Amino acid sequence: MPHRYFTKEIAGGHAVLSGEDAHHLARVMRAKLGQTVILCDGNAVEYTGTITAFGPDTVEFAVSEGYPTAAEPGVEMTLFVGYPKQDKLEQILQHGTELGIAHFVPFFSRYCVAAPKKEEQKNARYARIVLEAAKQAGRGVIPEVALALENFGAVCRALKGFDAVLFFYECGGVSLASALKAYRAAKPGTAPRPKLALITGAEGGFAPEEAAAAAAAGAVTVGLGPRILRCETAPLAAAAAVLALTENLE
């Protein structure tokens, strides 16, 4: 399988790779003139790039016609995730990127144990984790990680514009299959790529008022089975289940 790189510098049949990726391709992989790699613009379009020149810190390519990446799921998933302790958010970002999540929005809520601290610095680190995971997973889009929302009210105000909002509640709810079926029946043949919001909690779960607020903001309350999932397991199980039930895990 040829190597894959993200670059924004693709235009007019020509592309340039610079920085660490250029170093990796030229020095680590010892690529030769005429060798091909896959270049992705980070916007779900890929190109076959043929190396035409090596600069001191760049690699240049002649590129083919762009073609849509096959790696993006047919649903655009935004994960609203309760801010967990320790490095669990990093695990969720990494594995969630592999599974195809498009946007991550961490949030603080009533029962969160983690407290906001140096969030801007951490956000830059989270963006790097997601970029590396996107490269490894062969994603066509680099997921975005938002700065953490400060409370659950802010989450509820951010739920407009989705085709379906799924609130995964530890106290249970309807089945995910029936929630997905109901939204499809309600909006037949709408968005070609439906926007789904998935909401999962931190270690402490959700306060009853938060569950009520989510429902009032249009979320469907969904259960993930009778077993108690950890806060780092629930979002990955939810995403995998959404993919399986929408024919996006095949």
Add this chain to the structure above:
Amino acid sequence: MPHRYFTKEIAGGHAVLSGEDAHHLARVMRAKLGQTVILCDGNAVEYTGTITAFGPDTVEFAVSEGYPTAAEPGVEMTLFVGYPKQDKLEQILQHGTELGIAHFVPFFSRYCVAAPKKEEQKNARYARIVLEAAKQAGRGVIPEVALALENFGAVCRALKGFDAVLFFYECGGVSLASALKAYRAAKPGTAPRPKLALITGAEGGFAPEEAAAAAAAGAVTVGLGPRILRCETAPLAAAAAVLALTENLE
């Protein structure tokens, strides 16, 4: 929610908790006479236990009629998992237990990077990890962790007696939904609790000969989508998808 403990000492309307669990209930939770907890025999039967006495290292109970646990999925999943590097097997055991896997069978294969070393000692540690995860997740059964199989041939010889064997291959295969549908059509109304084998690889994936050997041993080759999942993500995504598609995640 009352606390839950596993104990084998349940008979004739009477039960005993000893060791660390007794210490936890008596000293840490400061339980009182007459208080109730849920006792589980580890064989999917639960009891309501009312504390009748505290011994020096034990807690004694009067117990109700046993009732089947609600936490076990309607499919009995055995995960054959390629032995990964570092602590990834521990992550898979922990989160796989939350998701309801009944048996874990690690194995070495052609492209495994990890090498077998002190496996008996490690197995004891794995059993403790799974026990703690089973307690936390509210499982009715404590999953078993087998000693690692030494090569993929041993995996293929262990695939008898399953209702379906799903070989998750990084080079793709049929969809999980169609694989599950096909086995149901082939065996209508058989096992009330079907036994499913899930096979996922280590970092290096599978050799083509191993994929062929799995198919020859009766496995259905299944894909998990066009994104490249890490070896610690694939088994959890596979288990969550199986649960979602068999109505066991609700």
